[in-house]
Amino acid sequence: MRGGMSGFYKRTRGFALIIALIMLLILTILGVLAVRVVALEEKMAGNVYDRDLALQAAEAALRVGEAVAEAQSKSSTPNSGFPSYTDADAACPSGAINNCVGGLCSKPDKDCPERWQRSDFTGWVDASVALGSLAGNAPQYYVEHLGSDFPCNDGGASDPKNCNRYRITARSNPGSGRATVMLQSVYATD
Numbered sequence: 001m002r003g004g005m006s007g008f009y010k011r012t013r014g015f016a017l018i019i020a021l022i023m024l025l026i027l028t029i030l031g032v033l034a035v036r037v038v039a040l041e042e043k044m045a046g047n048v049y050d051r052d053l054a055l056q057a058a059e060a061a062l063r064v065g066e067a068v069a070e071a072q073s074k075s076s077t078p079n080s081g082f083p084s085y086t087d088a089d090a091a092c093p094s095g096a097i098n099n100c101v102g103g104l105c106s107k108p109d110k111d112c113p114e115r116w117q118r119s120d121f122t123g124w125v126d127a128s129v130a131l132g133s134l135a136g137n138a139p140q141y142y143v144e145h146l147g148s149d150f151p152c153n154d155g156g157a158s159d160p161k162n163c164n165r166y167r168i169t170a171r172s173n174p175g176s177g178r179a180t181v182m183l184q185s186v187y188a189t190d
Contacts, residue, residue, distance in 0.1 A: 051179040053136075054172035058181040061127035061139035065168035066187050068103065069143050073164050073189040082106055082145040098122050105144045108167075115142070116169050116182060127170070136174030143168050150188070164189045 072082075082104045092112035099106040100123030108115065115121045124140035131139070146165040166189075171182040 047179065050174070051181070054174055054179040054181040057129075057131055057136070057139040057172035057174070058170050058183045060129040060131060061141040061170035061172070062168055062183045062185055064127040064129060065103070065141035065143050065170055066185060068141075069166035069168055069187040072104070072143070072145075072166065073187070087111070100142060103142045105142050107146055108144055115144075116171070116184075124171075124173075126173075136172070136178060139170060139172050141168060141170040146186070152189075 082101075084106065087109055090111055092109055096106070096109045096112050097115060097118055098121060103123065103125030105115065105123050115123065123142045125142060126138035127141055129139065144167045146167055148162060148164045150163045150165050152163040166187040167184060168187060169182065169184045172180055174180060
C-alpha cells in the first residue's frame with residue numbers, strides 16, 4: 001500500500017505550487033482593480049469640487065450683473081448706457097451680436113443666435129469679486145435690456161406696461177481643461 005500512495009504524492013507534488021501561484025495572480029488582479037477604482041473615484045471627486053467652484057464663481061458674477069441691472073433700473077434714465085436696438089428685417093444685423101458697451105448689451109435680436117453661444121462674442125465683463133486663485137480667472141457677465149414695456153405687477157387691465165426687464169448672463173471663467181458653468185436670471189423692475 002505504501003507504494004501506491006507514494007505515486008499519488010509524486011503526481012500531485014507541484015499542485016500546491018500551481019494553486020498558490022493562481023491565488024497570487026487573483027490577488028494581484030484584485031489589487032490592481034482596487035487601485036484603479038480608487039483613482040477613478042478620486043478623479044470624480046476632483047471634478048465635482050471643480051464644478052462646485054465654477055458654480056460659485058458664476059453665481060458671484062450673476063449677483064454683480066444683477067446689481068448692475070438694479071442700478072440701471074433705479075437711475076433717472078434706466079435705458080441709457082444700453083446700445084440702441086432696431087429690428088429692421090428677418091436677418092441678423094451686422095454687429096448685433098457684439099452690440100454692447102461695458103457689459104450693457106442691446107436687446108437680443110430674434111434673428112441672431114444667442115450671445116452666450118457665440119465664440120466671437122466680446123461683450124463679457126469681468127466681475128470684480130474676490131474668489132481666490134482656486135476659481136481661476138475672474139468670472140464674467142453681461143446685461144441685456146429686454147425692454148421697458150412689461151407689466152409691473154399682475155398684468156391686469158389696469159396694470160401699466162412700463163416696467164423694465166433685464167437678462168443677466170454670467171459664467172465662470174476658470175481656464176482651459178476645467179469646468180465652466182453658465183447661469184442666467186431675469187431682473188424685473190416695478
